[in-house]
Amino acid sequence: MKNRKHALAPYILTFPSLFLTLALSIYPIGWAMRYMFYSYPGYGKMTFIGFDNFRRLASDEMYWHSVLNTLVYAAGKIVLTLPIALILAVILNQRLRGRHLLRAIYFLPTVISTAVMSVVFYVIFNSYNGILNQYLVKYGIVHANVDWLGTKFAMLTMIIIAVWGAIGNYMLLFLAGLQNIPKDVYESAAIDGANGWKKFFYVTVPMLGPVLQMIVLLAITAALKGYESIMVLTEGGPIGKTEVMYLYVYKLFFPISSAGGAVQQQIGYGSAVGFVSALIVGIVTLGYFYLSRRLNNLQD
Amino acid sequence: MESVPAPTTNRNTAAQPGNVSLLVAKLAGGIVLWAFLLLIFLFTLFPVVMAMFGSFKTNAEVTTGATFWPSVWQFHNYAKAWKGANFGQFTFNSLFVAVVTTLGSLLVASLAAYAVDRKEFVGKKLFVAILASTMFISIGAVVLRPQFELMVHLHLQKSLWGVIIILISGHAATFFTLLGFFKGIPRDLDEAAMIDGCTVYGIYWRIVLPLLAPGLGVAGLFVFRNAWNEYILPLVFTMTKPSLQTLTVGLASLRYGTSAAAETHIMLAGACMSIIPILVVYVLANKSFISVTSGSVKG
Numbered sequence: 001m002k003n004r005k006h007a008l009a010p011y012i013l014t015f016p017s018l019f020l021t022l023a024l025s026i027y028p029i030g031w032a033m034r035y036m037f038y039s040y041p042g043y044g045k046m047t048f049i050g051f052d053n054f055r056r057l058a059s060d061e062m063y064w065h066s067v068l069n070t071l072v073y074a075a076g077k078i079v080l081t082l083p084i085a086l087i088l089a090v091i092l093n094q095r096l097r098g099r100h101l102l103r104a105i106y107f108l109p110t111v112i113s114t115a116v117m118s119v120v121f122y123v124i125f126n127s128y129n130g131i132l133n134q135y136l137v138k139y140g141i142v143h144a145n146v147d148w149l150g151t152k153f154a155m156l157t158m159i160i161i162a163v164w165g166a167i168g169n170y171m172l173l174f175l176a177g178l179q180n181i182p183k184d185v186y187e188s189a190a191i192d193g194a195n196g197w198k199k200f201f202y203v204t205v206p207m208l209g210p211v212l213q214m215i216v217l218l219a220i221t222a223a224l225k226g227y228e229s230i231m232v233l234t235e236g237g238p239i240g241k242t243e244v245m246y247l248y249v250y251k252l253f254f255p256i257s258s259a260g261g262a263v264q265q266q267i268g269y270g271s272a273v274g275f276v277s278a279l280i281v282g283i284v285t286l287g288y289f290y291l292s293r294r295l296n297n298l299q300d
Numbered sequence: 301m302e303s304v305p306a307p308t309t310n311r312n313t314a315a316q317p318g319n320v321s322l323l324v325a326k327l328a329g330g331i332v333l334w335a336f337l338l339l340i341f342l343f344t345l346f347p348v349v350m351a352m353f354g355s356f357k358t359n360a361e362v363t364t365g366a367t368f369w370p371s372v373w374q375f376h377n378y379a380k381a382w383k384g385a386n387f388g389q390f391t392f393n394s395l396f397v398a399v400v401t402t403l404g405s406l407l408v409a410s411l412a413a414y415a416v417d418r419k420e421f422v423g424k425k426l427f428v429a430i431l432a433s434t435m436f437i438s439i440g441a442v443v444l445r446p447q448f449e450l451m452v453h454l455h456l457q458k459s460l461w462g463v464i465i466i467l468i469s470g471h472a473a474t475f476f477t478l479l480g481f482f483k484g485i486p487r488d489l490d491e492a493a494m495i496d497g498c499t500v501y502g503i504y505w506r507i508v509l510p511l512l513a514p515g516l517g518v519a520g521l522f523v524f525r526n527a528w529n530e531y532i533l534p535l536v537f538t539m540t541k542p543s544l545q546t547l548t549v550g551l552a553s554l555r556y557g558t559s560a561a562a563e564t565h566i567m568l569a570g571a572c573m574s575i576i577p578i579l580v581v582y583v584l585a586n587k588s589f590i591s592v593t594s595g596s597v598k599g
Contacts, residue, residue: 009500010421017412017471018427023450024469025434028443088340091333102337104586106344111582111589113529115548116574119555120351123362123564131350134366164343172590196329225438228531232552250441254536267445274442281438 036272042253042265053272062263063273066236066243067280069155073230073244074223076159081166082219088167089174090204103175107168114165118232121161125149125233154234154242161229166222170215177211178204213292220288224281231256245277351575355568362564374565381569389543390550391573394528397460397546401467401527402520409474409519410512414504417482418490431472444536451537460544463537467527474519481515518588521581528578547574 036053040046057063088106092099109117124131125148133145148157181204189203205212227247230236235256236243250256251263252270354362355377356370365371381387412431416424451462489511490503498506509516531548538544545553551570554563582589 006500007421010415010419010424013411013415013419013500013504014427016408017431017475020408020465020469021430021434021472024447024466025443026430027450028446029437029439031446032439032442084340087336091337102341103590105341107590108348108579108582109344111525111578112348112575113531113548113578115529115531115552116571117347119551119567120347120571122555123354123568124347124350129363129564131354131362131366134364138366164347167340167344221438225440227440232531232555246440249439250532253441253445254539270445271442274439278437278439 032271032274035268036275038268040266040268042267046268049268053269054276056269057272057276060273062240062243063245063248065240066245066248067277069240069242070224070244070246070280071284072155073159073162073226073242074220076156077162077166077223077226078216078219080159080163081170082216084163085167085170086174088171089178090200092171093175093178103171106171109165109167110169114228115232117165118161118229121157121229122149122233125157149234149238151238151241154238158230158233158242161233162223162226165229166219170219173211173215173218174208177208177215180211181207209296213289213296216292217285217289221281221285224284245273245280249274249277348575351568351571355565355572357565357568359562359565362568377565377569378573381566381573385554385563385566385570386543386545386550387547387570387573390545390547390570393460393534393544394546394548394574397463397467397530397534398524398527400464402524404464404468405471405474405523406478406516406520408468409471409478410509410516411504413475413478413482414508417479418487431475434470435472441532444532448536457537458541458544460534460537460546463530463534466533467530471523474523477519477522478512478515481512481518485511517585518591521585521588524581525578528574 035046037048037050038046039049039052092103096102122130127133127145127147127149130145130148132148133142136142136146137144147153185203185207186199189199194202225246227244227250230242230244231247231250234242236247236251248263249270252266252273255265256263353368353370356373356375357365357367357377358372358374361367361371382391412427415421416428447466448457448462451457451465454462456462456465485508489507493503493507529548530546531552534544534546535549535552538546538549542550542553547570551567551574554567554570557563
């Protein structure tokens, strides 16, 4: 009796975790895999339509436009965030006065809600009476208000906001990687006459190797998936200039207030779009993984 | 930050006396370095500081003033947001979601981590693999729909409990964090307790949980932060019930509200009600936040 109780215990202990995971994380994926072959507007009847959703997707310009935007958004965010984060990490990895305070400050954006900060950024960037334009005009840097959320600059603004929220996180990840590099490697490099820049390119970067690869991988997936700040700030507008794929998926599932109202709710089609978007994220991530490994092998 | 210490690079070459050009290079390097640090420092703090000061200004001053300090401190902005714009209710809702989610996630994840670390059972590897997979597969907003429909079956679609249960279901990261902390709890202790006649659950409650406290604290911080900051899930669940909105949802809805232009100062006061509590937590537990984030790439 006692033995049987012991044998059962692990299953009882893991049951809540397993049940919740299966019901709310795994089942929804299966659900989507099924509904992507149906036409279902969210109410009334659902009809099996085979691969029609994918045919529609192939010629859905709005979607492919959003894929392109996603790639631009992700690339912009990564290209700006990672170098800044790496440089900060290298600097703050030294015995510098105030480094603990600086680390804490740079990490601060990651504890604040993206949605809340997006509202604050709206007050700052809004073209009609935003705080940024007030300062720019006051100090004579520009003569007329810049339309930061207009067709020309909206994507750039969204990238800057994303960079603001991400630098601290990647700085810390880099710092962790740097702390694993043994100190004596630097000492022997210094004896060989390597200066700061040489140390950075010939010691730090190669020694970071696998950690760097891991961090870039994380950064790529995170950047491709993010849509919260865009949803709050522009809802994908103006005229689809900041529409990204996962926001488009969201709109197919749930009605959205104003600017993005052009997308009609369609659960079946949304599932198909969500599936293809996840595939795109997977392909880009694997593509990077494959390429970076090839490059590493070439170097050796 | 006024005192500029010499940068530590070039230590052994630049130290030679009389080498003026090297000294100049060193100084220039130091200036560039601190200018860079200062620039990112300002970039990071500017929006947060503007939100804080802006929340004490009048609407006119926020939207046209181009001032830094509030000319007259409008403390009643907060009273107005709290009562008039319903932020009191939003704060309560946010607190409820964050606290219950934190407790629930820690319970579910620690039970599972206890079993995985201390017991042998068939299907253990599969269980860990399933949990790990949920952290990598994302089909975006698609999952919200089946999750929502499940909550309709439980009649929780118009309640914050639906939000809480779904948030708890995403406990994989908490599980792996706690699993890491289990390595530091000696096994002899639970073996000794077992011999003394303690049951598996008694050991969990009397020995594992107290010893796991540091891990629970650190993991709990992250769950709390994520739940407090969550936006899309409570948005979906409160679409037809504004009284259940959390701070994030209530605030973002002001952005597209009809009187948005006249309420910028209230928007900022509301934003601060969400930012300040989590900042206080961050200041108090800064070390834990930073240690866990850096721990997450190792291995």
